[in-house]
Amino acid sequence: MMYNSRNIIIGLIIFVGIFTFPFVLGAGKANEAPKLSLDTPKINELIKKEPIETVEFMRNNHMQLLSDWKVAVVRDGNRVYVSQKDGQEYDMSLQNTCLDCHSNKEQFCDACHTYAEVEPNCWDCHVAPEVIR
C-alpha cells in the first residue's frame, strides 16, 4: 500500500487536469485551414491553372524545391527548370517566376505560413511584390 495515497491521487488528478485542459477545451474546434485564392491577373490569363509540378508535390516539397533551385542557380549556373510534369521550362527565380504568377503573396505564402506558425526569412532579401508597390 502506498503512503499518503489520498494526497498523491488528488494531486495527480489536479496535475492531469491542468495539463490537459487546453486540449479538452479545444477538442473538435480545429482552426480552419486557409483556403488559398488563385485570383491574380497572371493566373486568370492561364487556360490550365496548374502549378509547375503537381499540386500535391508543391504543397509538400516547395521548400526543398526552392533550396535545390538556389543550389542549381548559384552554385551550378543552371537557371532553367524543366518540369517533370509536362517538360515546360521555367526560369528558376522565387522573385521573378513564382511571385510573378502568384502575385498575391499574402495568400500564396503568408496565409499558410501564419497558420502553421513558420517564419521563413526569404523576404529579408528577395523582394516581395508589396515592397515594390
Place this chain on the structure above:
Amino acid sequence: MDINRRKFLKAGGVLALGLSIAPAKSVLAGVKGKYAPGPNALTAKNWAMVVDMNKLEKDVEACTMACHKEHNVPNIDNKKEEVKWIWTDKYGHLFHDNKHDFMNKEMEHRHFLALCNQCENPVCVRVCPTKATFKNKEGIIMMDYHRCIGCRYCMAGCPYGARSFNFKDPRPYIEEINPNYPTRTKGVVEKCNFCSERLAKGLLPACVEASTNGGLVFGDLDDPNSEVRKVLDTQFTVQRKPSLGTKPKVFYIL
C-alpha cells in the same frame, strides 16, 4: 510474452537500422525536374575584364551607377558602413606598389575604377568557413548569401577592399529597388559578381554596357581569340597588387 536479452538486442538492432535508413527516404523523394542553363547564356571558362582608363574617363560615374542600380546596392553616406560593388579611388590607393613621390599630378588625382578582381587564386574563398564564397565553373567568385554568417574573414582576407558588410538593413538606403534582383540583409557580406545573372540571360555586365566608349572590355581569358585576350596581346596592362600572388583577372591600361 517472454523476451530474453538476445531477442531484445536483435529487435533493437533492427530498429536502429530502420531509423538510420528513414532519412534517406526524404532524399529520394526530392526534386524531380531537370536543370539546364539558359538558352541565351554567355559562357566562358574564365571571365576577365580589361579597364582602359584612357577610354573610360567620362563613363566612370555611369558604370558605378548602372551596377549599383542593377544590384540594389545601398547608398550609405558613411565611410565605415558604406556598401560598394564598384567604385573609384586614387592611383596611390589602388596601385600603391608603383607609387612614388614624383608622380604626374594628373595621374595622381585621377579617379580609377575598381571592382572585385575575381582572382584566379582568391583569398576570400580560402578563408570562408561556410563556403558561402566560392569560385564557379566560369571563374567568377560568387557568393551564396544564404550561407554567409557575417564573420567577415573574407573582408580581412581581400587585399583589394572589394567586399562590404551590411551593418544594418540596407533597404532604407536603396533609392529605387530593382524588382528583378534581390537585396541583401543585415549581417551578410556582399561584392561584385561579374553580373553572372546578366550573363545567364546573354547580357554583358551592367558596367560594361554603361561604358559606351569601349573603356571596359569583357571576355574569356582562356580563349585566345576573345576580346580581352586581343587587348592583352596588343597593349601593356597592369594588375592591382600582383606581388601578392592572387592573380587578379581585372587588368588595367593606365
